[in-house]
Amino acid sequence: MNVHNSLEMQNRITSLFKIEYPIIQGGMVWASGWRLASAVSNAGGLGIIGAGSMYPEVLREHILKCQEATSKPFGVNVPMLYPELNEIMKIIIEMGVKIVFTSAGNPKTWTSYLKEKGLTVVHVVSSLKFALKAQEAGVDAIVAEGFEAGGHNGRDETTTLVLIPAVKEQLKIPLIAAGGIGSGRTMLAAMVLGAEGVQVGSRFVASNEASSHQLFKQEVVNAKEGETQLTLKELAPVRLLKNKFYNDVQTAYANGASVEQLKELLGRARAKKGMFHGDLEEGELEIGQVAALIHDIKPAAQIVSDFMAEFKEAKLAVAKL
Amino acid sequence: MNVHNSLEMQNRITSLFKIEYPIIQGGMVWASGWRLASAVSNAGGLGIIGAGSMYPEVLREHILKCQEATSKPFGVNVPMLYPELNEIMKIIIEMGVKIVFTSAGNPKTWTSYLKEKGLTVVHVVSSLKFALKAQEAGVDAIVAEGFEAGGHNGRDETTTLVLIPAVKEQLKIPLIAAGGIGSGRTMLAAMVLGAEGVQVGSRFVASNEASSHQLFKQEVVNAKEGETQLTLKELAPVRLLKNKFYNDVQTAYANGASVEQLKELLGRARAKKGMFHGDLEEGELEIGQVAALIHDIKPAAQIVSDFMAEFKEAKLAVAKL
Numbered sequence: 001m002n003v004h005n006s007l008e009m010q011n012r013i014t015s016l017f018k019i020e021y022p023i024i025q026g027g028m029v030w031a032s033g034w035r036l037a038s039a040v041s042n043a044g045g046l047g048i049i050g051a052g053s054m055y056p057e058v059l060r061e062h063i064l065k066c067q068e069a070t071s072k073p074f075g076v077n078v079p080m081l082y083p084e085l086n087e088i089m090k091i092i093i094e095m096g097v098k099i100v101f102t103s104a105g106n107p108k109t110w111t112s113y114l115k116e117k118g119l120t121v122v123h124v125v126s127s128l129k130f131a132l133k134a135q136e137a138g139v140d141a142i143v144a145e146g147f148e149a150g151g152h153n154g155r156d157e158t159t160t161l162v163l164i165p166a167v168k169e170q171l172k173i174p175l176i177a178a179g180g181i182g183s184g185r186t187m188l189a190a191m192v193l194g195a196e197g198v199q200v201g202s203r204f205v206a207s208n209e210a211s212s213h214q215l216f217k218q219e220v221v222n223a224k225e226g227e228t229q230l231t232l233k234e235l236a237p238v239r240l241l242k243n244k245f246y247n248d249v250q251t252a253y254a255n256g257a258s259v260e261q262l263k264e265l266l267g268r269a270r271a272k273k274g275m276f277h278g279d280l281e282e283g284e285l286e287i288g289q290v291a292a293l294i295h296d297i298k299p300a301a302q303i304v305s306d307f308m309a310e311f312k313e314a315k316l317a318v319a320k321l
Numbered sequence: 322m323n324v325h326n327s328l329e330m331q332n333r334i335t336s337l338f339k340i341e342y343p344i345i346q347g348g349m350v351w352a353s354g355w356r357l358a359s360a361v362s363n364a365g366g367l368g369i370i371g372a373g374s375m376y377p378e379v380l381r382e383h384i385l386k387c388q389e390a391t392s393k394p395f396g397v398n399v400p401m402l403y404p405e406l407n408e409i410m411k412i413i414i415e416m417g418v419k420i421v422f423t424s425a426g427n428p429k430t431w432t433s434y435l436k437e438k439g440l441t442v443v444h445v446v447s448s449l450k451f452a453l454k455a456q457e458a459g460v461d462a463i464v465a466e467g468f469e470a471g472g473h474n475g476r477d478e479t480t481t482l483v484l485i486p487a488v489k490e491q492l493k494i495p496l497i498a499a500g501g502i503g504s505g506r507t508m509l510a511a512m513v514l515g516a517e518g519v520q521v522g523s524r525f526v527a528s529n530e531a532s533s534h535q536l537f538k539q540e541v542v543n544a545k546e547g548e549t550q551l552t553l554k555e556l557a558p559v560r561l562l563k564n565k566f567y568n569d570v571q572t573a574y575a576n577g578a579s580v581e582q583l584k585e586l587l588g589r590a591r592a593k594k595g596m597f598h599g600d601l602e603e604g605e606l607e608i609g610q611v612a613a614l615i616h617d618i619k620p621a622a623q624i625v626s627d628f629m630a631e632f633k634e635a636k637l638a639v640a641k642l
Contacts, residue, residue, distance in 0.1 A: 156550075160480065162546070165614055166614055179480075185514065188513050190510075192509050192638070194506075225448060229477075289480060289483040292449075292487045293487055318512075
């Protein structure tokens with residue numbers, strides 16, 4: 001039973017997506033397929049299918065299954081560096097997806113096309129400058145993601161605590177905070193800073209419905225404060241768990257590796273090897289700093305309801321300050 | 322006139338220091354002498370003299386002048402890498418200072434001695450592990466400082482948004498949040514995360530009473546999001562404004578500079594040159610990411626009262642969420 005009054009959380013983000021709670025599950029490679037996305041949407045948040053690790057036909061299948069599994073709104077996240085971008089966008093439109101989150105690229109390239117087709121478009125940024133560019137490109141909302149976030153990350157290294165108020169000062173469209181948010185308490189902190197919603201990644205990796213390998217999920221639960229690091233900045237900065245592969249990268253740096261040598265070391269499919277196949281030594285294990293605060297694997301719906309319970313509790317605590 | 326009821330903010334931090342508001346002005350090299358510390362203490366916060374950039378006899382003079390300028394509690398921050406540490410501690414005790422913040426070293430070395438002499442001891446850390454070590458060493462409170470903070474910084478790069486809840490989960494003694502806090506709104510966010518007080522550095526650099534050079538203060542006001550970076554990690558990680566000196570360091574890295582070459586490039590008194598003498602090109606300009614959110618230079622007392630007004634406003638906004 002849902003003990004929260006759905007009206008209490010209405011704001012521009014819940015209205016934009018027609019969702020109950022302003023909790024957006026981040027699109028994540030090798031984690032967020034239709035099972036996770038539909039579970040989050042059914043629980044009143046916004047589920048997102050992460051297209052970044054899917055061939056076009058795989059994405060088509062995930063969208064179809066998600067549509068069968070939920071009647072609630074859900075979205076697709078598209079990293080714009082994707083090689084088959086045209087094909088991905090075509091499928092999204094053909095299948096009647098209503099919400100697209102774009103990341104890792106220029107928001108001007110696709111926003112007006114998607115908007116003309118009637119989609120809601122959100123762009124993910126890691127700086128104020130790109131937040132304003134995305135607003136100018138006509139997106140409906142922004143996700144501003146701080147340095148603490150897992151996976152690919154910005155070069156300016158601005159943290160969520162600074163980035164959200166800095167973007168909020170100048171942005172007119174709704175702002176979603178990401179990076180470091182794994183509880184309803186942190187969600188409230190993000191809203192105090194000016195966000196109207198939160199995008200949550202790492203916490204949903206440690207969910208029953210994430211397609212991540214069980215060994216990786218357990219490693220996220222095991223991770224302690226200080227056990228992730230942003231690295232490979234010469235290629236594309238990425239936050240990883242400090243495992244054998246990470247140590248190999250550090251050794252390469254210590255030996256003065258060139259960009260070419262780093263690329264060769266990274267090779268292909270490192271992320272799949274780690275996060276999907278569960279190779280904790282040789283795989284790339286992308287996760288946020290907030291892994292330090294994740295202590296269990298649980299159903300996505302429970303993550304959403306725990307967020308709202310913690311949020312409510314934190315609100316009551318604020319009233320007593 | 323103070324419009325805030327002093328009783329509304331009583332918690333373990335205000336009790337520990339016998340202050341009105343749980344706002345601690347961080348001890349900063351070339352910024353926080355007796356003028357700033359006494360102004361903050363007189364305004365109801367806790368002013369801190371930063372011993373890190375003072376010869377022992379200079380520190381003695383600052384303590385004396387601070388005692389003359391305020392009857393309220395104030396403290397001294399001592400980086401424990403200081404070469405004349407014994408002399409510094411001797412002066413602190415002789416002069417009857419009641420509060421010491423230690424940083425950059427092992428809290429075991431001095432805590433029991435200082436506690437025996439009746440002082441309140443706080444240790445600054447950048448990780449959960451060291452927070453627990455400091456608690457075990459018997460300190461009265463912890464400052465946990467995130468990656469976004471200016472100046473010297475931890476190796477694990479954990480941000481304030483993650484560090485505060487991670488420390489709070491396990492710490493029993495009171496917790497002060499630092500890094501990225503430049504407004505009452507962010508102060509409330511830090512308290513939502515579990516802090517009972519905040520240590521504020523950068524915001525107080527841009528105050529009338531900071532001993533920093535006027536040109537540096539103005540540069541802090543000018544700084545935009547993304548214009549600081551943590552660098553020189555091989556020596557001691559330090560967050561700087563990206564000026565000519567920073568660019569020279571990056572060029573040295575690109576040329577494969579050794580630790581010795583980096584040390585030589587850094588040389589001596591770079592920080593003094595930048596922050597105290599106002600050489601914006603050749604000096605080391607230590608400031609936090611929150612500089613992006615600092616838009617004016619104002620009296621320290623106004624910073625404190627603005628914090629409390631913003632805090633109150635943010636509290637009211639939370640009640641409406």
